[in-house]
Amino acid sequence: MSTLLVSQRNFESHVTPAGHPERPERLRAIEDILAQDRFAPLVRRDAPAADLNLIDLVHAPGYLDALVRLRPAEGIRQIDEDTFISSGSLDAAATQLGAGLAALDAVAMGEVRNAFCAVRPAGHHAEIERPMGFCLINGIAVVAREAQRKYGAERVAIIDFDVHHGNGTQNIFETDPTVFYGSSHQMPLYPGTGSPNEKGVGNIVNVALPGRSDGAAMREAYDSVMLPALEDFRPDFLLISAGFDADYRDPLAGLNWRSADFAWVTARLMDIAERRCEGRIVSMLEGGYDRQGLATGVAAHVEALMGLST
Ligand SMILES: [Zn+2]
Numbered sequence: 001m002s003t004l005l006v007s008q009r010n011f012e013s014h015v016t017p018a019g020h021p022e023r024p025e026r027l028r029a030i031e032d033i034l035a036q037d038r039f040a041p042l043v044r045r046d047a048p049a050a051d052l053n054l055i056d057l058v059h060a061p062g063y064l065d066a067l068v069r070l071r072p073a074e075g076i077r078q079i080d081e082d083t084f085i086s087s088g089s090l091d092a093a094a095t096q097l098g099a100g101l102a103a104l105d106a107v108a109m110g111e112v113r114n115a116f117c118a119v120r121p122a123g124h125h126a127e128i129e130r131p132m133g134f135c136l137i138n139g140i141a142v143v144a145r146e147a148q149r150k151y152g153a154e155r156v157a158i159i160d161f162d163v164h165h166g167n168g169t170q171n172i173f174e175t176d177p178t179v180f181y182g183s184s185h186q187m188p189l190y191p192g193t194g195s196p197n198e199k200g201v202g203n204i205v206n207v208a209l210p211g212r213s214d215g216a217a218m219r220e221a222y223d224s225v226m227l228p229a230l231e232d233f234r235p236d237f238l239l240i241s242a243g244f245d246a247d248y249r250d251p252l253a254g255l256n257w258r259s260a261d262f263a264w265v266t267a268r269l270m271d272i273a274e275r276r277c278e279g280r281i282v283s284m285l286e287g288g289y290d291r292q293g294l295a296t297g298v299a300a301h302v303e304a305l306m307g308l309s310t
Contacts, residue, residue, distance in 0.1 A: 001113030001279070003306045004106050005034060005042045006099040013088030014121050015076055020084070021252060021289040022121065022134040030118045030285075033295040034302065041306060043112055047099035047119065052090065054097065055137050057145040058172045060129045067093075067136060083132055089121070093137050096121060100143040103282045108151040108237075114270070114281035114305050116242070118298070122286040124166030124241045125191060133164070133191055140241050140284050141172045144179055147237045154178060157235035159226070160185075161265055162243020162286040163253040165194025165206065169241065174200035180233040182226050184218060186211055186246070186255050205229045209246075211254040215261030218246070222265060231272055238273045238281045240266075244288030244297030252289050259300040266304035281305065 012024045034042070052064055067090060070077060076086045096119040103115035123140055125133030140158055147153040157180040158173075160166040165185040170193065173179040180203050185194050187208035194206045207221045230238075244262065246255040273279050283305065288294035303309045 002041065002043050003302065004103060004112040004115035005044050005302070006047050006103050006115060006117045007031070007044065008047045008092065008095045008099060008119055010088070010091055010095055011120050014092035015086035015088065016084050017076060024120070025291060026288065026294055027118055027120055029291045029295040030298050033299045034118070038308065039302065042302070045102060047095040047117070048102055049091070049094040050098035050101050052094050052097065052137070054142055054146070057149070058128065058138055058141040063129065067131070079131055083134055085136060089136060092121065095119070096123065097137060097139045097142055100139045100282060100284050101146060104143050104147055104151070107280050107282055108147065113279050115283065116302050116305055117282070117284045119285050122243070123284070124160055124162060124169045124286050125164070126168040127171040132168070135168060138168045138172060140239055141169055143282060143284070144239055148178065153237040155180070155233060155235050156237045156239065157182070157230055157233055158239045158241060159230065159269055160241035160243070160286070161246065162241055163246040163250065163255055164190055164243065164287060166241055167191045167193040170194070170198065170200070170204055174204055177201050177203050179203060180230065180235060181205070182230055183207065184209060184221060184226060186253050189253060209255060212256060214256040215258055215264070218257060218261060219264060222268060227268055227272065231276070234276055236277045238269060238277055240269065240281060240283035241286045242283045242301055243286035244294045247288065247290060247293030247297050249290040249293040250288065259296045262297045263300040263304045263309045266301050267309065270304065
């Protein structure tokens with residue numbers, strides 16, 4: 001069984017101001033590294049544009065209309081301190097979501113074993129009622145809901161190893177025992193949520209990692225807290241919010257993960273997916289702001305999904 005890579009042709013349609021860390025070069029760096037020979041076995045697809053009305057599954061009524069009203073006819077408009085919407089942002093958001101849904105279809109139908117979506121903008125900070133933290137729509141949350149609605153999944157797990165807490169994903173699912181949300185993140189750090197005391201209805205696991213801690217601390221926390229909780233949840237679909245800003249080179253954070261750490265966490269999640277849900281994993285890109293750190297982290301993650309890493 002193979003691994004699917006879903007890419008966006010229109011990732012440059014979402015424009016941020018000069019100097020903003022979330023920029024199109026991020027995806028060019030990923031394209032470059034995934035063009036290397038060792039990734040030749042990947043099944044590759046372009047992301048279709050999804051019907052953005054599907055975001056009603058997780059966002060408040062009127063959320064899409066509000067984004068449409070915010071969208072400028074040309075140029076860029078600021079939504080909050082770090083979040084921007086440009087004239088083409090919703091086109092990019094439609095393929096961000098379309099990538100996740102295409103990956104879900106391919107994995108659920110058994111065409112491929114697992115999938116990675118190289119997409120922007122990210123989604124895990126987008127809450128029920130507000131975009132924030134570079135995120136406009138919460139793509140992974142919609143994919144989780146579609147796994148339930150379209151494919152009858154009863155228990156969907158989302159693991160988020162982005163260095164920032166996915167406040168939006170937690171906000172969407174914190175009262176829903178059919179979705180497990182497990183996040184590891186640096187704390188304290190933006191957005192400030194994600195204390196281990198935030199447990200939802202028993203379906204939320206927050207692992208707070210201290211600044212300057214390394215992959216060894218992450219592995220200890222996954223082995224002792226995150227992975228046992230995920231195993232106990234018995235997911236029938238596993239989604240990953242894959243951010244690579246825990247890399248030691250990242251300019252927005254202060255953890256010291258190496259490529260091998262991203263490979264390790266991926267492999268451990270695959271072990272549980274094998275035992276619990278026939279290996280079904282859909283992974284979507286979230287953050288990662290050092291060009292090199294992002295590229296090498298994605299490469300390690302995708303190699304692990306392909307079963308190439310040791
Ligand atoms: Zn992040």
